[in-house]
Amino acid sequence: xxxxxxxxxxxxxxxxxxxxxxxxxxxxxxxxxxxxxxxxxxxxxxxxxxxxxxxxxxxxxxxxxxxxxxxxxxxxxxxxxxxxxxxxxxxxxxxxxxxxxxxxxxxxxxxxxxxxxxxxxxxxxxxxxxxxxxxxxxxxxxxxxxxxxxxxxxxxxxxxxxxxxxxxxxxxxxxxxxxxxxxxxxxxxxxxxxxxxxxxxxxxxxxxxxxxxxxxxxxxxxxxxxxxxxxxxxxxxxxxxxxxxxxxxxxxxxxxxxxxxxxxxxxxxxxxxxxxxxxxxxxxxxxxxxxxxxxxxxxxxxxxxxxxxxxxxxxxxxxxxxxxxxxxxxxxxxxxxxxxxxxxxxxxxxxxxxxxxxxxxxxxxxxxxxxxxxxxxxxxxxxxxxx
Amino acid sequence: xxxxxxxxxxxxxxxxxxxxxxxxxxxxxxxxxxxxxxxxxxxxxxxxxxxxxxxxxxxxxxxxxxxxxxxxxxxxxxxxxxxxxxxxxxxxxxxxxxxxxxxxxxxxxxxxxxxxxxxxxxxxxxxxxxxxxxx
Numbered sequence: 001x002x003x004x005x006x007x008x009x010x011x012x013x014x015x016x017x018x019x020x021x022x023x024x025x026x027x028x029x030x031x032x033x034x035x036x037x038x039x040x041x042x043x044x045x046x047x048x049x050x051x052x053x054x055x056x057x058x059x060x061x062x063x064x065x066x067x068x069x070x071x072x073x074x075x076x077x078x079x080x081x082x083x084x085x086x087x088x089x090x091x092x093x094x095x096x097x098x099x100x101x102x103x104x105x106x107x108x109x110x111x112x113x114x115x116x117x118x119x120x121x122x123x124x125x126x127x128x129x130x131x132x133x134x135x136x137x138x139x140x141x142x143x144x145x146x147x148x149x150x151x152x153x154x155x156x157x158x159x160x161x162x163x164x165x166x167x168x169x170x171x172x173x174x175x176x177x178x179x180x181x182x183x184x185x186x187x188x189x190x191x192x193x194x195x196x197x198x199x200x201x202x203x204x205x206x207x208x209x210x211x212x213x214x215x216x217x218x219x220x221x222x223x224x225x226x227x228x229x230x231x232x233x234x235x236x237x238x239x240x241x242x243x244x245x246x247x248x249x250x251x252x253x254x255x256x257x258x259x260x261x262x263x264x265x266x267x268x269x270x271x272x273x274x275x276x277x278x279x280x281x282x283x284x285x286x287x288x289x290x291x292x293x294x295x296x297x298x299x300x301x302x303x304x305x306x307x308x309x310x311x312x313x314x315x316x317x318x319x320x321x322x323x324x325x326x327x328x329x330x331x332x333x334x335x336x337x338x339x340x341x342x343x344x345x346x347x348x349x350x351x352x353x354x355x356x357x358x359x360x361x362x363x364x365x366x367x368x369x370x371x372x373x374x375x376x377x378x379x380x381x382x383x384x385x386x387x
Numbered sequence: 388x389x390x391x392x393x394x395x396x397x398x399x400x401x402x403x404x405x406x407x408x409x410x411x412x413x414x415x416x417x418x419x420x421x422x423x424x425x426x427x428x429x430x431x432x433x434x435x436x437x438x439x440x441x442x443x444x445x446x447x448x449x450x451x452x453x454x455x456x457x458x459x460x461x462x463x464x465x466x467x468x469x470x471x472x473x474x475x476x477x478x479x480x481x482x483x484x485x486x487x488x489x490x491x492x493x494x495x496x497x498x499x500x501x502x503x504x505x506x507x508x509x510x511x512x513x514x515x516x517x518x519x520x521x522x
Binding site (some may be wrong): 138139141142143144145146149152153154156157160201202203204205206207248255257258262266 | 402406427428434453454455456457458459462463465466468471472474476483484486488489494499510511512514516
């Protein structure tokens with residue numbers, strides 16, 4: 001048994017992204033859920049399951065009781081922050097395929113733009129980090145605690161072994177920004193060049209400001225429904241052709257430096273299972289949303305999901321390969337780097353828009369749409385299919 | 388959570404012997420008492436043979452440079468006066484990897500795979516922690 005094509009994304013909703021949304025995460029999650037229900041043409045009483053990111057502070061019972069959902073017969077969550085998003089959708093599809101739910105709501109609301117970061121002189125999220133896991137701050141005596149430091153440590157070795165340069169990272173940032181320029185809700189729309197990237201200040205050398213995603217207040221929701229239900233709803237279904245997760249050996253969150261091969265990410269494992277379930281390969285994909293909390297993650301995903309051989313991702317991005325019109329239009333709403341950073345739920349929504357034909361950077365005739373989650377942590381991937 | 392607690396939070400109970408050894412100017416890693424495999428970061432079971440019996444054995448202190456970063460602002464208040472500062476990832480002769488500070492060389496002179504030896508220097512709270520310097 002497989003979950004292939006048994007469920008579809010039928011509803012999407014997101015609030016305008018900002019630096020200060022002005023309302024609690026509980027309220028914005030509810031607002032996003034209402035938008036997704038309206039988009040799908042569903043009522044709260046149609047919802048019988050919920051899945052979420054485990055670091056989402058608003059739990060399912062809060063959402064359910066406020067929406068007036070009479071019963072949830074399936075609920076669950078996926079950990080690992082930005083590694084979790086595709087798994088959150090995948091678990092919804094798995095529950096539907098197993099007959100445990102018919103219509104699953106998932107949501108992510110996050111006040112990170114206004115809520116502050118510990119290294120920005122604010123304290124609120126410091127406690128959240130402590131609650132998430134010790135693993136993210138294994139090396140705090142060295143001042144080695146920020147996600148950007150942990151990615152930079154991986155990235156320097158990765159660039160060195162593959163023969164990539166920081167200019168290749170700049171091409172990724174520029175491609176995302178080019179797409180964001182057409183997206184009225186993207187947080188950063190001013191076009192940038194590779195030279196702008198190379199001039200931006202270091203945050204954690206070799207990574208610069210323009211290698212980093214955007215601290216955002218945002219809220220979004222997605223509804224996944226059984227395929228037979230999806231056909232009768234308001235929107236064109238984005239069928240979940242395949243969903244996978246991967247962790248790999250000896251995993252440590254963000255500080256994932258202790259496994260072998262050193263450069264292999266959990267994405268390599270998620271990729272293998274995704275293509276196996278889908279029965280298609282990277283050559284068949286029309287558009288991709290590759291998790292981009294930091295630019296080096298995209299280079300790794302191009303290799304690990306099989307879009308190019310190890311060492312060839314630099315030429316791929318330099319050749320405008322990520323842009324609409326290129327070999328693999330990627331992060332077509334601007335991604336985490338230029339649209340908003342909400343642990344990848346915006347990437348999932350954009351992947352569904354590409355299947356619907358409603359992206360601001362629509363890839364003509366897109367029928368297979370890939371999404372990946374963060375690959376410095378246990379990760380996942382989704383392949384969406386149109387009719 | 389107090390600032391000092393954030394500095395010292397280092398992975399939980401499993402790590403206590405690692406930091407305690409450093410205060411005594413020693414680099415020690417966890418080693419399985421049954422199969423002899425080194426492991427780091429530490430944990431309750433040997434991933435090779437599943438034994439729960441382990442010791443904290445003294446390491447050679449020799450390593451090669453696997454990667455490094457140079458941290459720039461914004462940083463936590465305890466590191467504000469130190470930026471920009473390098474942090475290194477080293478591959479130890481025992482086959483384990485760990486993170487540390489670097490002494491006796493500027494970040495601009497670091498080279499991939501250069502040989503390093505362990506040394507000890509204080510973290511911002513004054514406790515000695517493992518650092519590395521050119522061999």
